[in-house]
Amino acid sequence: MIRRARNIVAVAGTAAVLTVAWAGAAAAASIPLVSNSNGTAGYYGADDNHTHYRFVQTVVTATPQLVSLNGEGTTGRPGAVGAELCDPNIGDVAQISLAWNPNIGLIDPKTHKPVGGYQVKYAFGNFGNFSAPDPCIQTGFVKYAAFWNKGTVLSNFTINQNDRIYLGIYYNPNQANSHFQQISYGVCDITQGVCRQAWSASRYSLNFWEFGIGAFANSNIALTAPAFSPVTPFTNNEVTCYSCSGAIPISKVTPVNSFGIGGLTEAQFVNASSQVIMSPNNSLNAAGDFTVYNGSTSS
Secondary structure, three states: OOOHHHHOOOOOOOOOOOOOOOOOHHHHHHOOEEEEOOOEEEEEEEOOOOOOEEEEEEEEEOOHHHHHOOOOOOOOOOOEEEEEEEOOOOOEEEEEEEEEEOOOOOEOOOOOOEOOEEEEEEEEEEOOOOOOOOHHHHOOOOOHHHHOOOEEEOOOOOOOOOOEEEEEEEEEOOOOOOOOEEEEEEEEEOOOOEEEEEEEEEOOOOOOOEEEEEEEOOOOOOEEEEEEEEEEEEEEEEEEEOOOOOOEEHHHOOOOOOOOOOEEEEEEEEOOOOOEEEEOOOOOOOOOOEEEEEEEEOO
């Protein structure tokens, strides 16, 4: 499934493709920045009133930092890293994410309790919360807890620490039957050379106006400023839209309207004092790669 969207042809009659590649990492400083108090940090493609996304992918690393991404350690409320496709108008969202689950893994021979392990989850659902100006990023950008009981990919398989993990979402619209649409989820443990797939269905046509790639620290976080400790690198970050000639790095995502609305936006997580506690720190480079950083944890 890696880069599979390169085989998708542009839809006839659509408007201009996403263009304008940035010259280098310094160009990331010109990306609009949005601060939020809901635990999200990364990059997302905001609604530009034109672009429909149908594919998003990223490659992350199962780092030790994921065990306590949000400062809660092994309390059962993990943060996560991953990607999503989203409709901000009605709250529909498809998500896939990697997190540390303290309730799975090998059994400790002394305590007879699970010692935890890395796990990939996926889901199609609805935020059901439109109090935020942009629910896709400000309500649940890879909001892992909301999908805790949904599907699992790479079941009965152990993801080792520092394995590189591919995560992808592909919307495959059913042209023959608009009432049955399919969303495919792909995951690969690149380090171990193993891939798995899953899918979920929606009973109506979908419009994914936004995508997101990044991290989500769950509620009751215990992070302190500043955001300096790397959580994980995000590489191979690509999207495909209906007017795209193929998969493109997210660094090439720009608004296609004449108002400059939409396009790529950076999200950073701030505390009640407006201090940054999780952020990409303007790390996006011309290839579309970046790293998310967080502050110290109290656990």
